[in-house]
Amino acid sequence: MNVTLGVILALSAAFVWALASVLSKVSMREVNPLSLNVIRLLLSALFYVPLVLYLGVPSFSALQWAILVVSGVLGFTLADWFFLEGMNLLGVSRAAILVTAHPIITMFVAHYTLGRPLTLGLLLGAFFIVMAVLVIASEGSRGGGINWKGLAYVFSAQLLWTFAVIVTDWLVVGESAFAVIGLRIGFGALASLAFLPRIEDDVRKLNARGWGLVFIITLLGTILGQYFFALALKFAGSSIATPVTESSPIMASIMAVLFLKERFTGRLALALVLTALGVLLISLYA
Template identity: 25%
Template sequence: MLGSVLSLLSAFFWASAVILFKKSGEVFSPISLNIYKSFVALILVSLTMVILNIPFFPDKPINDWLLLAASGFIGITLADLFFFIALNRLGAGLVAIVECLYLPSVIFFSFILLGENLSVGAIIGGLLVLTAVFVGSIKRKKDLDKTLKQRRENKNPLPGIIIGCLSMIFLAAGIVMIKNLLERTDVFWATLVRVTAATVSLLVLILFHPKRKQYFRELKFSKGWLIALPASFTGNYLALLCWVAGMKYTTASRAAILNQMSTIFIFILAAIFLKEKITVNKSIAILLALTGACLAIFI
């Protein structure tokens, strides 16, 4: 039950951060935003470990360090970089549909790498959650025509969709590959190693990038920090820790089903804080998703 609760909390925190990250994308490029939020997560996780007296250099085999570092590069450096590119190209609505690939990707990697099998309740629950995301993302014809017109005027969405799909595949692979390791590892230390590896690799990327001056300029203190800082705290500290802990304390497949609830939480939070209308489609989607989550947890 603990893993299920943490996975749901991760979805909630990530949903809260997505809208803020979208706003941050108007100030930061994907690379500078990725390194910014990784630095914030690194500082916050380090401070938490100091307060809780968790050792930074536990006596662990070198293979554990390398596996976590590889997970950080794949699941944070690559996955988050591609996610922010897709978010800028497609917008939050279309990205929400692309994110549906995360659940089947985790199930696939869990079966291949861990030999996990889903219960009947989990299968039905997962299908209900995926259906809910599709139903909730359906737009009225008027809004759809407007969106299609904007896409034609701006850019072809196909590259953004491909990049978003790669993001979900990298995200799934990056967490499933350390599932067994997490079961014998402190969550904070594992998160620290992953974030450190991601931060270092991003710094190397920036240093050798032809636009490095632009990226360093974007990282200077500005009004954009007022949006990026709370987004990073919520999405890359609270959500990240709950996500890793959820994977630790339940099966990867069940955690993924509950993580997919982030899209549904976005619908609800947008209605509460942005005064967006809860349509019939979104109401049906919320009911379907809640039902699916309950089936995944209790059956």
């Protein structure tokens, strides 16, 4: 029952992340990726940190606190920013498919560091997802060539996310998932304050509609999405919960094509089919 609930929570996180990604692309017509990431982190911290303090701060060792701080900075301050930069350059659909390599890395690391299961079904699902990533990575941009800068941003983001997910998986054992994710966001927001001088102009030019859009993105992607995912990690473990959330690229790609009018090419269609097969296999055999 716990694993089933974990899968449901992971799918819920995937949906709100997909919707937040599409809305983020719309928001970045007015603000740059760094500004969007800093603002949503600060808004998220205003929600999470007071509640964590009210409900009770976990009793971590000095080492655990140090790892918590580092994972928050790497996973939220840097990785989320890198992904937004990559998404801005590549488009929602292509950036979303590319980050499906992230759960594959997580599956293997979680298996060898935390003893999470790694079955033949998981490996077969991973194969299809890797093929989808290769198809999209080799696709040229609208201008004709491969956007190496966009690829570098996205792949850097998923390496940092992998570390952050493994750490979160370890920290939530015996502790409140809400507290762990809230503290990580809080430390990520604290680190983002260093970028305030660089985003000052963007913040000034945001109108009421822009602030409303950023608030919705924050509510969906950082507050609800991260909380759903943290609970999914607690109930199902990272080797199951993380791959299941990779239904998010499929949802995001469809939304981007429908609502943002992004290019729907044969390569994107093939990548979506491969990703769907991979996610299905992983969900069935996890």
